[in-house]
Amino acid sequence: xxQLSRAYRMASFCLISLAAAAVSPATGDMADTVDMMWxxxxxxxxxxxxxxxxxxxxxxxTTSAFRSKSTYLFGRxxxxxxxxxxxxxxxxxxxxMVTEGPxxxxxxxxLEFLGNTTGEPYTLHTNIYARGKGDREMQYRLWFDPTExxxxxxxxxxxxxxxxxxxxxxxRRMKNRMRDDTPFPLFQPMRLYASIWDADEWATQGxxxxxxxxxxxxxxxxxxxxxxxxxxxxxxxxxxxGSGDSSWFNQELDEEGQQKLSEVNGRNKIYDYCxxxxxxxxxxxxxxxxx
Ligand SMILES: *[C@@H]1O[C@H](CO)[C@@H](O)[C@H](O)[C@H]1NC(C)=O
Ligand SMILES: *[C@@H]1O[C@H](CO)[C@@H](O)[C@H](O)[C@H]1NC(C)=O
Numbered sequence: 166x167x168q169l170s171r172a173y174r175m176a177s178f179c180l181i182s183l184a185a186a187a188v189s190p191a192t193g194d195m196a197d198t199v200d201m202m203w204x205x206x207x208x209x210x211x212x213x214x215x216x217x218x219x220x221x222x223x224x225x226x227t228t229s230a231f232r233s234k235s236t237y238l239f240g241r242x243x244x245x246x247x248x249x250x251x252x253x254x255x256x257x258x259x260x261x262m263v264t265e266g267p268x269x270x271x272x273x274x275x276l277e278f279l280g281n282t283t284g285e286p287y288t289l290h291t292n293i294y295a296r297g298k299g300d301r302e303m304q305y306r307l308w309f310d311p312t313e314x315x316x317x318x319x320x321x322x323x324x325x326x327x328x329x330x331x332x333x334x335x336x337r338r339m340k341n342r343m344r345d346d347t348p349f350p351l352f353q354p355m356r357l358y359a360s361i362w363d364a365d366e367w368a369t370q371g372x373x374x375x376x377x378x379x380x381x382x383x384x385x386x387x388x389x390x391x392x393x394x395x396x397x398x399x400x401x402x403x404x405x406x407g408s409g410d411s412s413w414f415n416q417e418l419d420e421e422g423q424q425k426l427s428e429v430n431g432r433n434k435i436y437d438y439c440x441x442x443x444x445x446x447x448x449x450x451x452x453x454x455x456x
Contacts, residue, residue: 194216194217195208195217195218195219195231195387195388195389195390196208196217196219197234198233198234198235198390198392199219199231199232199233199234199357199359199390200231200232200233200234201219201230201231202229202230202231202232202358203227203228203229203230204221204222204223204227204228204229204230204361205221205222205223205224205227205229205382206219206220206221206222206229206230206231207219207220207222209386211388214388216388216389217388218386218387218388219231219359219386219387219388220384220385220386220387221258221359221360221361221384221385221387222361222382222383222384223249223256223361223362223363223381223382223383223384224378224381224382224383225378225381228360228361228362228363229360229361230358230359230360230361231358231359231360231387232356232357232358232359233356233357233358233390233392235356235392235394235396235397236265236354236355236356236396236397237262237322237354237355237356237357237392237394237395237396238353238354238355238394238395238397238402239322239323239324239394239395239404239414240321240322240392240393240394240395240404240413241319241320241321241322241391241392241393241394241413242262242319242320242321242322242357242390242391242392242393242394243317243318243319243389243390243391244260244317244318244319244359244387244388244389244390244391245315245316245317245318245387245388245389246258246260246278246311246315246316246318246385246386246387247311247312247313247314247315247316247385247386248278248280248287248311248312248385249280249312249361249383249384249385250312250313251283251312251380252280252282252283252377252380253280253281253287253312253383254280254281254282254365254368254369254370254374254375254376254377255280255363255364255365255368255369255374255375255376255377256280256361256362256363256364256368256376256383257277257278257279257280257361257362257363257364257368258277258278258280258359258360258361258385259275259276259277259278259358259359259360259361259362260276260318260320260357260358260359261273261274261275261276261277261357261358261359262274262320262322262355262356262357262358263355263356263358264350264353264354264355264356265353265354265355265356266353268297269297270296270297270353271294271296271297271353272294272295272296272350272353272355273292273293273294273299273355274292274293274294274320274322274327274329274350274355275290275291275292275293275294276289276290276291276318276320276329277289277290277291277292278290278311278385279364279368279369280368280369280383281369281370281374282369282374286306286307287307287311287312288304288305288306288435289304289305289306289307289331289336290302290303290304291303291304291305291329291336291337293327293339293350294350295347295348295349295350296348298348300438300444300450301339301438301450301452302436302438303337303434303436303437303438304434304435304436304437305336305337305429305433305434305435306433306435307331307433308432308433309332315386315388315389316331316332317330317331317332317333317389318330318331319331319333321413321416322350322355323413323414323415323416324341324351324414325340325341325415325416325417326338326339326340326341326416326417326418327339327349327350328416328418334425334429335418335422335425335426335429336426336429336430336433337426337430338418338426339452340452342451342452345451345452346451347450347451347452354397357390357392359387361383361384361385363376393405393410393411393413438450438453439452439453
C-alpha cells in the first residue's frame with residue numbers, strides 16, 4: 166500500500182509508502198462499494214456464486230443508476246455486466262467515470278452500450294472528456310453476444326494513459342499527451358456510475374428505431390465491481406489495497422498489448438472521430454496523431 170502525495174500536482178509523481186492505513190479492498194459485494202441512486206435498482210444474491218448482483222431497470226417512467234461510494238484518483242476498475250436481452254432498441258446502458266468539480270473543466274470516461282432490435286448487435290460507444298472537452302467518440306462492435314452472459318469491462322486510468330478493456334482485451338487507449346498541450350485527466354478525482362436510460366431519439370440505428378415499451382421493463386445486471394485504485398485518505402490519496410496488485414499504476418501497453426489493440430481496432434471499430442473528416446475539415450485534434 167502506498168500513498169500518492171499531493172506533491173504529484175507539482176509535476177512529478179511522488180510516491181510515499183505508507184504501512185499502516187487499512188483500506189478494505191473494494192471487491193466482491195456490490196452493496197459495500199456502490200450506492201443505489203434512483204429508479205428500480207435491486208441487489209440480488211446469487212446463491213451459485215455466493216455473490217451479489219445489482220440490477221438496473223428501465224421502464225416508461227423511470228431510469229435507474231448506482232454509483233461508487235468512493236471517489237478515485239487513478240485506478241483499475243472492473244465490472245461484469247450482462248446487458249438487456251432481446252429487444253433493447255432505444256435503451257442505453259452505461260458505465261462511466263466523471264469528476265465532481267466545475268462542469269466546464271470536467272473529465273469523463275464513458276462506456277455506453279447502445280441497444281438494438283432483437284438479433285441485431287449492440288454498439289459500444291466510448292468517449293473521453295478532458296478539461297471539459299469531449300468529442301472523442303469511438304464505437305465498437307463486440308465480438309460476442311453481451312446479453313448472453315456476464316462479460317468484464319475495465320478501465321485503467323493512470324498517469325500514462327486511459328485504457329478500456331473488454332474481457333481483458335485492450336479496446337481503446339488514450340495516451341497522456343500533456344507534453345503536446347493535449348489535456349488529460351490527471352488532477353481531478355472521479356467517481357464511477359452505472360445507469361440505464363432511454364435515448365431512442367439517437368441511440369438505435371440513428372434514432373430510427375424507437376423504444377418498444379411493451380417489451381419493458383429493460384434490465385441489465387452488474388456484478389463483481391472491483392476498484393483497485395487510489396482513494397481519499399487523510400486529505401491525501403492511498404493507492405493499492407491490502408495485497409492488491411498495484412502494477413496498473415505504471416502500466417503501459419507492451420508490444421503484445423499494442424498488437425491486440427490494433428487487431429481489435431481493425432476488426433471491431435465501427436466509428437472513430439479521428440477518421441471523420443467531415444467533422445474536422447481543418448485538421449484532426451492533435452491526439453489523433455498517436456493513440
Ligand atoms: C443495430 O443493428 C443495425 C443493423 O445490423 C446496425 O446497423 C446498427 O449499428 C446496430 N446498432 C445500433 C446501436 O443501432
Ligand atoms: C472479480 O473481479 C476480479 C477483478 O477483475 C477478478 O480478479 C476476480 O477473479 C473476479 N471474481 C470472480 C468470482 O469472478
